[in-house]
Amino acid sequence: MPGVTDTARPTSRDVARAAGVSQATVSLVLGGKSRGRVSERTAEAVRAAALALGYRPNLAARNLRLGRTRTALLVVPALTNEYFARVYTGAARVAAEHEFGVVLYPSPDGIGPARDPFGSARASLDGVIASSMAADALDAIGGGDLPLVMLDSDPGAAGAGATVNFDIADGMRQVARCLLGLGHRRFTHMASAVDTWTFHVRAAALAGTLAGTGDVTLHTERSAHSVEDARLAAERALTRPGPRPTALVCDDDILAAGACKAARRLGLRVPADVSVTGFDDLALATAVEPELTTVRLPADEIGGRGMAALLAVLDGRPANSADLPVELVVRGSTGPPAA
Amino acid sequence: MPGVTDTARPTSRDVARAAGVSQATVSLVLGGKSRGRVSERTAEAVRAAALALGYRPNLAARNLRLGRTRTALLVVPALTNEYFARVYTGAARVAAEHEFGVVLYPSPDGIGPARDPFGSARASLDGVIASSMAADALDAIGGGDLPLVMLDSDPGAAGAGATVNFDIADGMRQVARCLLGLGHRRFTHMASAVDTWTFHVRAAALAGTLAGTGDVTLHTERSAHSVEDARLAAERALTRPGPRPTALVCDDDILAAGACKAARRLGLRVPADVSVTGFDDLALATAVEPELTTVRLPADEIGGRGMAALLAVLDGRPANSADLPVELVVRGSTGPPAA
DNA sequence: CGCATCAAGTTATACGTAACACTTCGGCGG
DNA sequence: CCGCCGAAGTGTTACGTATAACTTGATGCG
Numbered sequence: 001m002p003g004v005t006d007t008a009r010p011t012s013r014d015v016a017r018a019a020g021v022s023q024a025t026v027s028l029v030l031g032g033k034s035r036g037r038v039s040e041r042t043a044e045a046v047r048a049a050a051l052a053l054g055y056r057p058n059l060a061a062r063n064l065r066l067g068r069t070r071t072a073l074l075v076v077p078a079l080t081n082e083y084f085a086r087v088y089t090g091a092a093r094v095a096a097e098h099e100f101g102v103v104l105y106p107s108p109d110g111i112g113p114a115r116d117p118f119g120s121a122r123a124s125l126d127g128v129i130a131s132s133m134a135a136d137a138l139d140a141i142g143g144g145d146l147p148l149v150m151l152d153s154d155p156g157a158a159g160a161g162a163t164v165n166f167d168i169a170d171g172m173r174q175v176a177r178c179l180l181g182l183g184h185r186r187f188t189h190m191a192s193a194v195d196t197w198t199f200h201v202r203a204a205a206l207a208g209t210l211a212g213t214g215d216v217t218l219h220t221e222r223s224a225h226s227v228e229d230a231r232l233a234a235e236r237a238l239t240r241p242g243p244r245p246t247a248l249v250c251d252d253d254i255l256a257a258g259a260c261k262a263a264r265r266l267g268l269r270v271p272a273d274v275s276v277t278g279f280d281d282l283a284l285a286t287a288v289e290p291e292l293t294t295v296r297l298p299a300d301e302i303g304g305r306g307m308a309a310l311l312a313v314l315d316g317r318p319a320n321s322a323d324l325p326v327e328l329v330v331r332g333s334t335g336p337p338a339a
Numbered sequence: 340m341p342g343v344t345d346t347a348r349p350t351s352r353d354v355a356r357a358a359g360v361s362q363a364t365v366s367l368v369l370g371g372k373s374r375g376r377v378s379e380r381t382a383e384a385v386r387a388a389a390l391a392l393g394y395r396p397n398l399a400a401r402n403l404r405l406g407r408t409r410t411a412l413l414v415v416p417a418l419t420n421e422y423f424a425r426v427y428t429g430a431a432r433v434a435a436e437h438e439f440g441v442v443l444y445p446s447p448d449g450i451g452p453a454r455d456p457f458g459s460a461r462a463s464l465d466g467v468i469a470s471s472m473a474a475d476a477l478d479a480i481g482g483g484d485l486p487l488v489m490l491d492s493d494p495g496a497a498g499a500g501a502t503v504n505f506d507i508a509d510g511m512r513q514v515a516r517c518l519l520g521l522g523h524r525r526f527t528h529m530a531s532a533v534d535t536w537t538f539h540v541r542a543a544a545l546a547g548t549l550a551g552t553g554d555v556t557l558h559t560e561r562s563a564h565s566v567e568d569a570r571l572a573a574e575r576a577l578t579r580p581g582p583r584p585t586a587l588v589c590d591d592d593i594l595a596a597g598a599c600k601a602a603r604r605l606g607l608r609v610p611a612d613v614s615v616t617g618f619d620d621l622a623l624a625t626a627v628e629p630e631l632t633t634v635r636l637p638a639d640e641i642g643g644r645g646m647a648a649l650l651a652v653l654d655g656r657p658a659n660s661a662d663l664p665v666e667l668v669v670r671g672s673t674g675p676p677a678a
Numbered sequence: 679c680g681c682a683t684c685a686a687g688t689t690a691t692a693c694g695t696a697a698c699a700c701t702t703c704g705g706c707g708g
Numbered sequence: 709c710c711g712c713c714g715a716a717g718t719g720t721t722a723c724g725t726a727t728a729a730c731t732t733g734a735t736g737c738g
Contacts, residue, residue, distance in 0.1 A: 011694055022718050027696055039716065059463040060402035061694035064723050069399065079428060080622075085419040092443070103442055104431070124398040227626045257626040264628055283419075287566045287596040288627055289603055350724055361688050366726055378686065400724035403693050 010053040019049035026050070030057070068126055071101040072310055073146075074303075075130040077194075079104065081225065082282045083252075083299050087131050087151065090303030098311055100126075127310045131303075134196050149310045149319070151302050154197040162309040162319035164302055168198055171295035171326040172205035172249075175277050178293075178328060179247045180210070182336045184275060186217050188237040190230065190250040190259055193222045199251055202279070206249055219245065223255055230258020231265070238266055238274065246274055246337035253278035253285045256292050260333065271335035281329055290332030297326055349392040358388035365389070369396070407465055410440040411649055412485075413642075414469040416533075418443065420564065421621045422591075422638050426470050426490065429642030437650055439465075466649045470642075473535050488649045488658070490641050493536040501648040501658035503641055507537055510634035510665040511544035511588075514616050517632075517667060518586045519549070521675045523614060525556050527576040529569065529589040529598055532561045538590055541618070545588055558584065562594055569597020570604070577605055577613065585613055585676035592617035592624045595631050599672065610674035620668055629671030636665055 012030070016023040021042060028034045029046040038046075049055075063069045074091055076084040092102045103125075131151040150160040152168070179187070189206055192199045203220070210216045219240070223233035230250070238244055248263075250256040256278030263274050270276055270290055278285060281296035302324060309319035351369070355362040360381060367373045368385040377385075388394075402408045413430055415423040431441045442464075470490040489499040491507070518526070528545055531538045542559070549555045558579070562572035569589070577583060587602075589595040595617030602613050609615055609629055617624060620635035641663060648658035 012696095013694080023695085024697080024718060024720090025716090028717090031696070033697090036714090037716065042716080058403070058694050060399050060408065061723090062696080063399035064397070064403050064693090064725090065695045065697085067723075079418070080421050080424045082419050082421065082424075085421075085424050088443075089418060101442060103440060104427075227622060254622070254626075261626070261628060283566060283593070284623060284626055287593075287600070287623055289600060351726095352724080362725085363688060363690095363727080364686090366724095367687090370726070372727090375684095376686065381686080397724050400693090401726080403695090403723090404725045404727085406693070 009058070010055045011058065012055070015046065015050045015053055015055050018053060019046045021046060030055075063124065069101075069124050070099060071103060071125055072307065073105055073125050073128045074102050075105045075128065075133065077132060078225075081254075082284070083280050083297070084131060086299035087303035087306075090300030090305075091129060091307040092303075093300070094304040094307040094311075100307070100311070102307070127314060129303075129306045129310055131306070132196055132198055134194070147310060147313045149306050149313065151306045152198045155321075157197075161313045162321055164305045164309055164321055165323045166297050166302065166326050167323040168201045168326070169205040171279070171297070171328065172202045173209045174326075174328040175249055175293075175295060176206055176209035178330065179249070179275060179277070179334065180213055180216075182275070182334065184247040184337050185213075185215055186243055186245045187219070187247050187249055188234075188245040189218060189220045190234060190237065190248050190255045191220050191222050192251040192255070193224050202251055217243075217245075223258070225252065225254050227254055227258045227261065230255040231261045232258075234259040234262035235266065238262060238268065244274075247334075248274060248276045250276065250278050253280045253282045253292055253294055256294065256333070257284055257288050260288060260290075260292075270333050272338055275334040275337070277334060285329075285331070293331045293334040294329055295326050296329050298324060348397070349394045350397065351394070354385065354389045354392055354394050357392060358385045360385060369394075402463070408440075408463050409438060410442060410464055411646065412444055412464050412467045413441050414444045414467065414472065416471060417564075420593075421623070422619050422636070423470065425638035426642035426645075429639030429644075430468060430646040431642075432639070433643040433646040433650075439646070439650070441646070466653060468642075468645045468649055470645070471535055471537055473533070486649060486652045488645050488652065490645045491537045494660075496536075500652045501660055503644045503648055503660055504662045505636055505641065505665050506662040507540045507665070508544040510618070510636070510667065511541045512548045513665075513667040514588055514632075514634060515545055515548035517669065518588070518614060518616070518673065519552055519555075521614070521673065523586040523676050524552075524554055525582055525584045526558070526586050526588055527584040528557060528559045529573060529576065529587050529594045530559050530561050531590040531594070532563050541590055556582075556584075562597070564591065564593050566593055566597040566600065569594040570600045571597075573598040573601035574605065577601060577607065583613075586673075587613060587615045589615065589617050592619045592621045592631055592633055595633065595672070596623055596627050599627055599629075599631075609672050611677060614673040614676070616673060624668075624670070632670045632673040633668055634665050635668050637663060 012026045013023045016026045029043045127147040129149045147161045149162045155163040221233045221237040223230045248259045259276045278292045278294035285292040312319040351365045352362045355365045368382045466486040468488045486500045488501045494502040560572045560576040562569045587598045598615045617631045617633035624631040651658040
């Protein structure tokens with residue numbers, strides 16, 4: 001039996017032929033638009049034929065016809081940071097529920113020319129979600145006319161159709177109050193060297209909360225987001241002239257892990273000699289010893305809400321954007337300072 | 340001046356009109372096929388017009404016309420594992436060099452119905468790269484007629500157009516020889532509970548290498564890939580009746596981090612009382628104290644090579660598939676056993 | 679001079695889908 | 709009995725691109 005295998009994918013016309021109807025009817029039935037237009041018996045025959053042939057609509061043709069792709073772009077600074085991997089996971093889950101796809105643009109300065117970061121792929125997107133981006137990076141991204149949702153970013157930024165944020169300030173206030181309550185008075189803010197809104201908020205909330213108490217000192221040390229950089233920065237903070245800080249408030253768990261390493265290398269115990277706090281609640285936070293006191297940011301939820309907001313914008317619905325609550329998780333890296 | 344703003348994206352026909360040529364000529368010039376077909380002066384005019392209008396080809400139309408999408412699917416078990424995030428990054432980098440895109444399918448049992456994991460998206464892919472998948476998961480993925488490249492997987496598996504692997508066995512042999520050389524004789528293999536080729540190879544290589552030395556014991560304890568599960572498993576291993584193992588050989592760094600926690604909880608010092616080794620060399624490996632001795636797997640490189648192999652298969656070229664070398668990185672979590 | 683050749687384009691078409699506009703036909707009220 | 713209406717489909721077109729097939733002058737050569 002030569003020529004029996006038909007390697008080409010079946011088209012809607014093949015389905016129509018098999019079901020004895022026209023291609024238009026196939027499109028109506030499989031598109032769910034057959035109510036009152038096609039009899040139930042015919043519709044069932046079409047569905048059966050499609051199933052038998054293993055028909056899958058050609059997305060390129062559909063996209064061309066509809067002018068939409070049901071695909072969103074998610075821009076994150078670095079996918080290898082577990083936080084952003086979780087943002088992606090949450091966004092992809094919600095997208096899948098609405099038959100949307102998510103493509104990633106993981107490192108704005110890592111792949112492709114800066115002038116046109118996404119290449120012509122941009123022309124095949126319905127919208128963009130950008131997480132924790134600097135305002136100028138937003139230019140490179142939002143230059144297009146695509147709907148844009150920003151996550152963990154300045155709500156007042158231009159160009160964003162919607163913004164979804166954590167209540168970051170509340171998280172930092174909880175950290176500060178917790179440490180103040182333990183008796184700490186000398187603080188160092190282990191701040192991210194990245195110049196974005198979320199880290200500005202953390203700095204302001206920390207300074208603002210500590211300002212309410214007299215007799216408190218606060219220094220700032222900046223670091224890139226790697227354990228090694230953070231260790232070096234924390235060693236600077238712990239060895240600078242003057243009274244040693246008793247609390248290192250870190251902008252994320254990676255910095256906090258580095259801070260713990262620095263303390264240990266200097267012969268200081270955590271938390272007896274120095275307390276350390278983080279942000280994010282990554283797997284890392286419970287892998288190190290002692291486990292990190294940290295602010296849990298539900299990353300997958302902000303990703304999911306971001307996707308939901310984008311879908312709302314695409315539908316012309318209003319995207320409600322209340323801040324997501326965060327939670328301070330107290331573990332072993334914090335304690336009262338030594339007398 | 341009403342109606343001046345033209346919000347619709349320009350098409351190749353708009354460019355043709357602006358340059359005073361036909362749409363076909365635009366396609367030839369921008370497609371790089373103009374050698375000997377279009378004069379340089381005309382070609383330059385077309386390029387200028389395209390630039391002036393900000394023309395971007397419509398990918399849906401191109402895909403429909405060509406029947407190819409220049410998009411590959413990468414299937415990984417869990418993107419939140421830094422290892423797989425790096426695989427993605429490497430694959431995406433090589434893809435971008437060839438104007439390819441990569442979409443992710445991060446969790447085979449997490450998103451979408453198992454029957455048709457990718458939905459109709461499958462119809463818009465040129466190929467699939469699957470990393471570290473079980474043989475049965477391969478069925479769900481490779482069911483289509485798409486070219487398939489497998490990473491870190493059984494080279495003899497059916498259906499794979501190519502396989503790219505690490506020399507995992509060599510890595511494990513290095514671990515075993517290092518520990519034997521330090522004087523260890525009682526081993527526990529902290530094995531992954533995941534039933535895949537790469538972990539079978541690790542178990543076999545460990546057992547095989549230790550078998551060469553007399554007077555050696557090897558037990559196996561299984562664990563899921565979380566620090567907490569690994570801690571519990573390691574506590575079982577360290578408290579079972581009989582002489583305590585002096586070396587915990589772990590299938591990855593996450594398990595190793597859990598093993599270190601278990602030792603600490605039991606009042607054992609690492610490495611004085613028990614040595615611990617990992618696999619992968621994640622950021623985690625240098626975040627914990629002591630830093631982990633581990634086998635560095637260049638994850639981004641296997642991702643890149645996998646993408647290159649897929650591109651080769653798509654071009655009809657042979658995909659060369661030598662195993663990638665791995666490197667034992669000796670750090671503080673290993674040492675001679677206590678006398 | 680005349681025919682072949684060649685550069686430099688243009689015309690026309692197909693990819694597979696969605697949806698608008700149209701047809702056909704049975705039933706039903708006036 | 710006529711006209712109208714709704715149900716059930718069908719014919720046709722357009723989306724934007726890439727390319728095969730064709731056209732048109734100009735040139736070279738015997």
